Every structure is written in structure tokens, then in C-alpha cells.
């Protein structure tokens with residue numbers, strides 16, 4: 001891949017790639033957070049465009065003074081793509097009058113917990129055993145996550161903007 005990329009709003013022309021990529025990363029285009037089912041394809045998103053394809057995606061939604069990041073993925077890690085996508089959403093959120101960017105990750109995702117905290121996010125809440133409720137909405141959420149850790153809790157992180 002070309003090492004350079006440009007962050008831009010996703011368009012209808014990206015829909016096929018987003019569908020393919022999200023299914024590969026998450027197994028489905030639907031995501032549950034805080035008891036709500038989100039169709040990632042219907043949310044706003046930015047992509048990292050390399051010129052010959054896309055190499056990262058962030059989806060988000062703005063609601064009630066907050067901006068929730070509903071997914072963040074990078075195809076080529078450690079090149080700044082994840083940070084750049086996050087910063088693009090923060091800029092839109094700020095312009096839209098949001099006071100915080102927030103997200104939930106799961107208790108197994110130790111790399112993500114490090115990634116976000118190094119970027120100024122703090123833990124706002126730990127929703128203990130909330131995946132039990134999430135599975136009622138989306139039964140195919142696995143029981144085990146990264147590193148064989150039981151998938152159990154949502155960790156809510158936020159960054160004031």
C-alpha cells in the first residue's frame with residue numbers, strides 16, 4: 001500500500017467496501033452499544049482513502065450534545081490512520097456543538113483501551129455484565145473475545161472536546 005492516505009467523509013460510492021470491511025472486521029454490519037442496535041451502514045462515517053482503496057473506517061453518531069464513535073478500524077496499523085480518523089470525528093463533533101466524544105469497547109479489548117487512553121480518553125463508566133443484555137438484541141455476540149477473555153462488560157470512554 002502507498003503509505004499516504006487522505007481522511008474524507010464516506011460517500012455512497014464507498015458503500016460496497018464499507019459493507020465488506022465491516023463484515024470482515026465485526027462479522028456483521030450491526031453493532032450493539034449501551035443497549036442500542038446500530039446499523040453501521042446507515043451512520044455517518046469517514047474513510048482513510050489511499051487513492052487505490054480505503055484503509056480505515058470510523059462510524060459515528062451525534063446525539064444530545066455527545067458524539068458516539070460506533071466503530072473504528074484500521075487496515076494498516078501504526079501509520080496514524082486510527083488517530084487521524086478519530087481526530088476527524090472530534091472536529092465534526094466540536095463544530096456540531098458536542099461537548100464530548102464517547103464510545104464503548106469491550107473488556108477484552110486491551111489494545112483499544114490503551115489506544116484511547118493514550119489519546120486523552122478517560123474511563124467514564126464500566127457497565128458490568130452488560131453484554132448479557134446486548135446478546136438479547138444480537139444473539140451472535142461471541143462469549144469469548146481477544147486473548148480468550150470472556151466477553152462480559154462494556155467500558156465507556158470519553159474525551160471532552
Ligand SMILES: CC(C)(COP(=O)(O)OP(=O)(O)OC[C@H]1O[C@@H](n2cnc3c(N)ncnc32)[C@H](O)[C@@H]1OP(=O)(O)O)[C@@H](O)C(=O)NCCC(=O)NCCS
Pocket residue numbers: 070071072073074075076077078079080081082083084104105109111112114115118
Ligand atoms: C485501534 C486501531 C483502530 C488503531 O489504528 P491504527 O491505525 O493502528 O492507529 P494509529 O496508527 O493512529 O496508532 C497506533 C499506534 O501506532 C503508532 N504510530 C502512528 N503512526 C506511526 C508511524 N508512522 N510509524 C510507527 N508507529 C506509528 C501510534 O503512536 C500508536 O501507538 P500508541 O497507541 O502507542 O501511541 C486499530 O488497532 C484497529 O483497527 N483495531 C481493531 C479494531 C478495534 O479494536 N477498534 C477499536 C475498538 S471500537
